[in-house]
Amino acid sequence: MTIDQHQIDSELQGTAALSKKRVRKPTFRTLLKNPFALFGIIFLTIVFTAGILAPWMAAYSPNATDLASTNAPPFSDGHLLGADASGRDILSRLIWGTQQTIIACVLVLGVSLLFGMTFGLLAGFYRGRLEAVANFVSDVTMSLPGILTIVAVFTITGPNIPLSMTVFGFMVAPSMYRLVRSVVVSVRSELYVDAAKVVGLSDTRIVGRHVLSAVRAPVIVQSAFVLATAVAIVGGVDLIGLGNPSQASWGRVLQDAFNNIYTNPASLIWPASLISLTILSFVLVGNALRDTLQASNRSAALKPARRKAMSRAAQDERVAGVNDLTPAQDIILSVRGLRIGYPSSAADVREVVHGVDLDVRRGEIHGLVGESGSGKSQIAFSTLGLLPREAVIIGGSVFFEGRDLLADPARMRKVRGSRIAYIPQEPMSNLDPSFTVGAQLIYGLREATGVSKKGARAQLTALLKRVGIEDPERVMRLYPHEISGGMAQRVLICGAVASGPELIVADEPTTALDVTVQAEVLELMRELSIERGLAMIIVTHNLGVVADLCHTVSVMNDGTIVESNDVDTLFASPENEYTRDLLTSSRSVELLEAIGDE
Structure with a gap:
């Protein structure tokens, strides 16, 4: 059996075994295990249930007055949260006012998702003129002052909460649009999207199957903040006196409490706490749901115990x-x-x-x-x-x-970092794009050895020159995107050996490099090992790298070391069947490459 067939069989067996054991967890059940999400879900369920069932749950009508109960304290007869200056039951008014908050949340979120998410998907996926027009409309809308626009709507239409919240949904749609467009733009360039196009999937199926899965997590978080903002806005509109005074709302109850703060200060606690806890609950549930959808329910998680x-x-x-x-x-x-x-x-x-x-x-x-x-x-x-x-x-x-x-x-x-160093596989992704090459090298060396900043710079400048970088002082001032992959790998090798380690672990150190650069990097690693007496572990699947660089080699298969020996002996007379298959496959590939070059 060739090595390719062996690998295919191993992967199929592993996948079959894993599929028998792993069961995808329901999202909601996973969400309930998060204590913050559980609190938010319970609180929002109570609030929304009270709003929907207000005619049956509220003990009084929203505007029923009882002069004998004026400014009644909490837990007085018939008034659990007390009464306001007009003798109206505060709890009943908050329950009735929940209906208006629910309507506002649904309108704001629905409008922002309808326009922001729809045009974000279209503009991000198709780009071109559609994106230019959508960006222009988004920029113009975001330049408008939101609260002043709502005040203008009230001036024209009067106290109309549904209409004003619809307008506010338009105002927040650009933030949703920008978020969705940016995610879609990054996803549409992925290779799996190109592969989906090649196999003939329609744009609708690609967006629905691949793009939406990447968009949903940030959209959920953004939606949570939109809902929280809607609660704050609808409460603020009534608080400043723009709402309908004949309708009970959280903001109206809060305004009445402010007006009566010196006579009945306790009445301020209930509407303020309700608004604050509702906003907090939306944020907690949104973040928890985002985390659950991103990863936790996609892979098995071992119980902490x-x-x-x-x-x-x-x-x-x-x-x-x-x-x-x-x-x-x-x-x-x-x-x-x-x-x-x-x-x-x-x-x-x-x-x-x-x-x-x-x-x-x-x-x-x-x-x-x-x-x-x-x-x-x-x-x-x-x-x-x-x-x-x-x-x-x-x-x-x-x-x-x-x-x-x-x-x-x-x-x-x-x-770690001082006596055992690490050379990664992807040089460009292991350098922080926000900092210069020199700043990252100096920080790492000082952390590992405690040397002064001036001493670290001098030491690194000399070492960069030793690893083949001609103008080290200029390179230290550059950002990672300004250097090549081969130079980035030399920088990482410099950072690994600068602290004077005794062992270096290199994980596929040449995989991401061109063939000519690979040879240079391998020769550099050999020279540094000889000069400094460094031990190295080279993790690779390339037997050519092993033959060129290593003294000894261990062959792994399915989580075990099947053979270990010095390089010359193992290549000349391998004892294990898997090692023989591995060498045979490698030589076949080298032969095909040689024929191709000719």
Whole structure:
């Protein structure tokens, strides 16, 4: 069986096993597990239920007066929240006023979504003249002062809350439009959208299937803020006296309380608290729903109690074994029995690395090779403490200079960046575009060594020149987008070796580079290893890189190391069948490339 067929079979088996265990969680059930969202949902449910059932829930009509109850205190007979200066029941007026708030929220959100989201989708997807016209209308609308426009509407039409909230929906639609358009513009350039076009999907299906899934999370958050703003606006309109005085509303109750603040100050608490808590609830539910839709219900999440139990068991296993190891004099890193898993359900973990043992000697360049998904990057990241949050270390240890880093997180943090450095796979995405190259290098070096800013600059300038950058002072003043990918990788190599580490972990360090630049970077890494006595772990799937750079190599397959040996011996006479298939496939690819070049 060739390596390609083996990989396909492994992936199909893994997908089938995972699909049996993983069950997609209902969004609402996941949302209820968030205490902030639960509070918001309960509060909004109570408020909206009271508004809809106001004729049956309110003890009094909104304008019923009882002069004997004027300014009655809370919890007085027949008046749970007290009465206002006219003897009207405050709780009943708030319940009746909820209807007006509900109408305002529905109108503002509906109008803003209808115009903002619709034109945002169209303008972002089709661009061109439609986008130019939509941008112009959006800019003009946003330039209008919102509250003054609403006051003008009241001047013309009188106290008409539905009409004024419709106008306000138009006023906030541009913010929704801009948000949706910006997301759609970024999504439409993705390769999966191009692939959907190639297979013949219509624009409507592409937008509905691919674009909307990217838009919905930010739209939900924006909608929550729109609803919160609608509550504030409808309350503010009545508070300043522009509403209909014959209709009960939250703002009208708040205005009456302000007018009577010295006589009955307690009456101010209820409408102010109701408006504030409603606004807060919309924001909390919106943010929680956004988080739920983005990730949490798309992947299995291990229960915290189960995660703690597994972590405690792994720690107990280390304590029962050895926390410190006396390695051979030339061994700097020893991985023993490392097992890593990822949640497949709320109570179960799928193991992806199975009891791996690995030794790296001082000054040695050790290649870790295997197909995608074999677990090689998991081992590399475990030595740095950079595994994803959902990963669970089921067992095993990572000994650096004889001490277990997994059993001592404080030591892991201490050696990371100073004695164990990292060279990433994507050089451009690992440099912050907001800062110059020099600022990032200096900050990292000072954090790792405590050297002065002047000393760090001098040291880095010399080191940049050593890694092949001709004008290091100019490069240090540049931003990441102003340098090439090859230069960015040299910058990251400079940052990795500047602190004087003893071990460097490089994850596919040449994958994102051109072939000619790859050779230069590999030669640079070899020279730095010899000059500084650096040990290196090179994670790669490229056997050519291993043959050119490494002293020893470990071959991984399905989460285990199937063979480990020095490079010459392994390439000349591999013992494992998988290693032989891997070498055969690599040589076939090299032969095809050579024929293509001819």
